[in-house]
Amino acid sequence: MSPVSRCGSNHEDLGRILKLKDAITIDGPVASGKSTVGKQLAEKLGYQFLDTGIMYRAATLAALEQQIDLNDENAVSERAEQLKIDILSPTKADGRQNDVFVDGVDVTGKLWEDDVRDAVSLVSSYKRVRQAMTEQQRRIGAKGKIVMVGRDIGTVVLPDAKHKFFLVASVDERARRRYLEIKASGKAADLDEIKHALKERDRKDSSRKLAPLIAAKDARTINTDGKNVQQVVDEIVAIIRES
Known part of the structure; x- marks a missing residue:
């Protein structure tokens, strides 16, 4: 990096x-x-508040929904690099900290499902995934x-x-x-x-x-x-x- x-x-x-x-x-x-x-x-x-963990959950969910083999680092990384993740203020009083959109679709309710929770550690360990998420996080952080x-x-x-x-x-x-x-x-x-x-x-x-x-x-x-x-x-x- x-x-x-x-x-x-x-x-x-x-x-x-x-x-x-x-x-x-x-x-x-x-x-x-x-x-x-x-x-x-x-x-x-x-x-503004941002829990960056939800971005890795979003990347994990995106890979799962496309049935990508999570052990295929290149395929998972390519999907993460394609993602457009938007983090917005919460619109529902259900305990969520943000509304999370992936490629224009609200995925907030899916981010804490068991399959995402179990796989996010692996996905977030991939170098290119972290680079892709870091770039998006820095753009958000640069606004102050x-x-x-x-x-x-x-x-x-x-x-x-x-x-x-x-x-x-x-x-x-x-x-x-x-x-x-x-x-x-x-x-x-x-x-x-x-x-x-x-x-x-x-x-x-x-x-x-x-x-x-x-x-x-x-x-x-x-x-x-x-x-x-x-x-x-x-x-x-x-x-x-x-x-």
Whole structure:
């Protein structure tokens, strides 16, 4: 992946980096609270919110719907490179964080289906898929006034963002949160199975060669164990105001 252009190369790059002063990145492992915190933070600041994970889910769904062999990296990558993904403000009060359109079709309701959930880790590990999604994410981030969450936002997608945060929580706490989310949706859940799945996802995310899950060197790490969403949001706002 080619490095991000740095300030001083031309006026366009300078303008982009100046706008990134209004960009806030939040990274962290699954169920660390980054999406919930990010959405509430964006609402508090009047910023746009983007959970980049939904873009990888959209790419996964697109491959599944065309019955592409997910182990065929080239075919999956080609489909991802063709996609036009639009992220809009939510139009339904059903818990969704955004409306997601792929090639003009609303796919929001399909993004959390089991087959997408089970395959997204593989699809998001492909280099060309990540490059395609990163390009779209950078275009969105360059507009400024955005809270963007994911696993490599501060390190890869928006490395020039002024405010970077990395949320962590114990596996036990994250498993408990995910368990309660699943139960609240009316589905059966097993706490031990959830904990095992989280550990496996952590292993894959942190050990992959391309854009591994690590905190940016200039990110502030916040442990969310024992804290509610409002407490974490207030902590982030206080840090931003002090900077």
